Amino acid sequence: MARLELRGLRKQFGRGVVALDRLDLEVGSGELVSLLGPSGCGKTTALRIVAGFEVPDEGEVLVDGVDVVGLPASRRNMGMVFQSYSLFPNMTAEDNVAYPLRIRRQPKAERQRRSGELLAMVGLATQADRYPHQLSGGQQQRVALARALAHEPAVLLLDEPLSALDAKVRVTLREEVRRVQLELGITTLYVTHDQEEALAISDRVAVMSEGRLEQVGTPAEVYASPRSPFVASFVGTVNRLEATVASRAERTVRCGELVLRVGAEDFEHPDGTTVALYVRPEDVTVRPLTDGPAPAGAGGTVRGVTFLGSVTRVRVDCSLGSVVADVSSEEALHLAPGEAVSVELDPRRLRTLAPA
Amino acid sequence: MAALTATAPARPVPARGPRRLARRRLPIWHLLWLVVAAAYFVVPVVSLLEFSFGGRVGGHAAGFHWYLTVFNDPSFRSSFLLSVRIAIETVVLSNLLLVPSVFWIHLRLPHLRPVMNFVSVLPFVVPPIVLIVGLIPFLSPFTFLYSRPEVLAFIYVVFALPFLYRSLDAGLRAIDLRTLAEASANCGASSASTLLRVVLPNLRAAVIGGSFLTVAIAMGEFTISSLLSFNTFPVYIFNIGENTGNEAAALSVISLLLTWAFMVGLFIVGRGGRAGAQVAATR
Ligand SMILES: Nc1ncnc2c1ncn2[C@@H]1O[C@H](COP(=O)(O)OP(=O)(O)OP(=O)(O)O)[C@@H](O)[C@H]1O
Numbered sequence: 001m002a003r004l005e006l007r008g009l010r011k012q013f014g015r016g017v018v019a020l021d022r023l024d025l026e027v028g029s030g031e032l033v034s035l036l037g038p039s040g041c042g043k044t045t046a047l048r049i050v051a052g053f054e055v056p057d058e059g060e061v062l063v064d065g066v067d068v069v070g071l072p073a074s075r076r077n078m079g080m081v082f083q084s085y086s087l088f089p090n091m092t093a094e095d096n097v098a099y100p101l102r103i104r105r106q107p108k109a110e111r112q113r114r115s116g117e118l119l120a121m122v123g124l125a126t127q128a129d130r131y132p133h134q135l136s137g138g139q140q141q142r143v144a145l146a147r148a149l150a151h152e153p154a155v156l157l158l159d160e161p162l163s164a165l166d167a168k169v170r171v172t173l174r175e176e177v178r179r180v181q182l183e184l185g186i187t188t189l190y191v192t193h194d195q196e197e198a199l200a201i202s203d204r205v206a207v208m209s210e211g212r213l214e215q216v217g218t219p220a221e222v223y224a225s226p227r228s229p230f231v232a233s234f235v236g237t238v239n240r241l242e243a244t245v246a247s248r249a250e251r252t253v254r255c256g257e258l259v260l261r262v263g264a265e266d267f268e269h270p271d272g273t274t275v276a277l278y279v280r281p282e283d284v285t286v287r288p289l290t291d292g293p294a295p296a297g298a299g300g301t302v303r304g305v306t307f308l309g310s311v312t313r314v315r316v317d318c319s320l321g322s323v324v325a326d327v328s329s330e331e332a333l334h335l336a337p338g339e340a341v342s343v344e345l346d347p348r349r350l351r352t353l354a355p356a
Numbered sequence: 357m358a359a360l361t362a363t364a365p366a367r368p369v370p371a372r373g374p375r376r377l378a379r380r381r382l383p384i385w386h387l388l389w390l391v392v393a394a395a396y397f398v399v400p401v402v403s404l405l406e407f408s409f410g411g412r413v414g415g416h417a418a419g420f421h422w423y424l425t426v427f428n429d430p431s432f433r434s435s436f437l438l439s440v441r442i443a444i445e446t447v448v449l450s451n452l453l454l455v456p457s458v459f460w461i462h463l464r465l466p467h468l469r470p471v472m473n474f475v476s477v478l479p480f481v482v483p484p485i486v487l488i489v490g491l492i493p494f495l496s497p498f499t500f501l502y503s504r505p506e507v508l509a510f511i512y513v514v515f516a517l518p519f520l521y522r523s524l525d526a527g528l529r530a531i532d533l534r535t536l537a538e539a540s541a542n543c544g545a546s547s548a549s550t551l552l553r554v555v556l557p558n559l560r561a562a563v564i565g566g567s568f569l570t571v572a573i574a575m576g577e578f579t580i581s582s583l584l585s586f587n588t589f590p591v592y593i594f595n596i597g598e599n600t601g602n603e604a605a606a607l608s609v610i611s612l613l614l615t616w617a618f619m620v621g622l623f624i625v626g627r628g629g630r631a632g633a634q635v636a637a638t639r
């Protein structure tokens with residue numbers, strides 16, 4: 001299997017629009033890396049440069065150490081699944097999948113064997129002679145995946161392949177993409193703006209913003225230890241609170257009425273500086289004020305309660321600011337708007353960053 | 357609230373009945389409109405038919421006399437075949453010229469489309485007579501071409517341009533050309549393969565539609581072929597008409613039937629493969 005490296009990719013459209021600004025990224029052999037970022041941050045541009053549909057102004061695309069920027073798309077040996085439906089309307093599912101093999105003049109028997117095998121792998125063995133318009137959106141994207149894999153490409157590229165599908169199908173299909181990818185062990189670059197999708201299926205996630213990489217890491221790293229305010233707020237939901245460094249040596253910050261000891265190692269802020277304190281809703285505990293011993297948290301009032309299924313999201317105004325917390329829906333039964341509560345933050349999960 | 361929910365399901369039931377009935381009955385003025393429109397096309401054809409059986413020959417009714425006269429005239433066959441040949445050449449030539457260019461314009465030079473839209477209507481604006489006067493000095497050095505009827509095909513391509521271009525342009529706009537072309541390239545196909553295997557099959561309807569009009573133009577063009585003195589079918593009809601009106605009418609009826617037959621033939625040939633027909637049927 002192949003290794004894919006993007007080195008110093010730069011791409012400018014017209015005057016002023018810098019779609020990519022020195023992008024460096026490595027995708028190891030057999031690895032699935034997601035390019036995650038908001039709309040317009042240059043994900044598609046990066047993928048199209050890798051596929052050969054766009055020429056970078058600067059930089060290299062290396063496949064196993066060989067620069068492919070000079071090669072036309074048709075000679076790059078990459079498989080791509082597009083965001084919009086891209087099946088050839090005049091061909092059946094089977095003919096679509098066999099198309100890359102027909103182009104390579106493989107014998108008919110071999111084409112049939114291979115397309116049958118791939119359609120079975122994406123669960124469409126019985127729909128082989130359907131035309132694209134006779135398939136659902138999800139089925140069309142499965143066929144597109146099978147077609148992208150037919151010629152055994154070195155690299156698989158997917159550009160938001162699931163964004164046109166409804167939520168349920170999206171979840172099943174992303175798992176299917178991952179299963180197929182692991183089964184074949186194919187090096188894969190997966191573009192998405194859906195952070196949940198990226199976290200769910202990737203070996204590593206590369207978070208992009210405005211043409212630059214913000215952070216690359218395993219889903220757990222990116223989620224738990226965001227390295228920039230952008231990553232912290234883009235990946236998952238997060239509370240951003242204002243705090244002042246109480247003591248650098250003791251790693252403590254003052255936030256509202258609380259003094260908190262920060263768990264993360266890279267605490268480098270000088271005493272007295274203002275920092276942004278990040279905490280995930282699931283790391284916030286909200287307790288009703290009952291007659292027991294006074295709790296250690298900050299006092300506050302419940303402002304809103306949103307039922308999300310297994311958890312309930314509670315918004316509390318307190319001396320720390322406005323904080324959202326995810327509590328189990330059972331506990332949330334005791335929380336109603338207007339109720340006085342105490343808010344605690346899990347110190348091990350606190351992250352501080354210099355404010356942007 | 358209770359009253360509302362009670363009446364809500366009841367309402368559509370009586371409303372639906374009369375509306376269905378109304379849809380079945382065609383309002384009288386719709387019918388009238390259709391009749392007037394149809395008359396526009398039918399009346400000339402009917403009078404043509406009547407005239408083609410009219411007149412008296414040797415004291416009794418003509419019957420099929422004029423038709424037989426036409427069929428017995430060797431010039432009839434040769435001029436008709438000449439026109440068919442030129443029509444086929446025009447269709448082939450204009451498609452060869454336009455399909456790849458429109459494909460490239462759509463794919464690589466989309467900003468040229470407004471220019472093409474303008475250029476493609478020029479043949480409408482320039483009268484044929486002006487066109488031919490301008491073309492003769494240009495064509496006359498190419499004697500091998502100039503003396504052959506193929507020169508007409510070359511000229512008719514210009515007349516066919518607006519129709520075929522517009523048809524192809526609409527056909528390409530209807531498909532997601534960029535994505536299909538990129539998907540095909542990604543599968544390893546060259547541009548030529550993409551054009552032949554992906555784009556053309558999806559443009560079948562546009563090619564056939566444009567080609568129909570091209571045939572109609574090539575089969576019916578009179579001014580230029582007459583000026584260049586080629587005995588094409590319209591020129592032949594005109595010459596006959598100078599002698600006998602009835603015979604010319606019979607000839608026109610035959611030419612109508614033959615042209616229709618030719619177009620049906622083209623349609624059947626164009627529909628070709630099973631897949632294309634299926635796609636066309638479900639669109
Ligand atoms: N062909 C083009 N011409 C001009 N500007 C372009 C072109 N393609 C992309 N851009 C610009 O480059 C930037 C990055 O676009 P890109 O399509 O890569 O974003 P993206 O991250 O894929 O966004 P999305 O999630 O909406 O698909 C955008 O500002 C976009 O407007």
Ligand SMILES: [Mg+2]
Nearest residue numbers: 043044045160
């Ligand atoms: Mg995109």
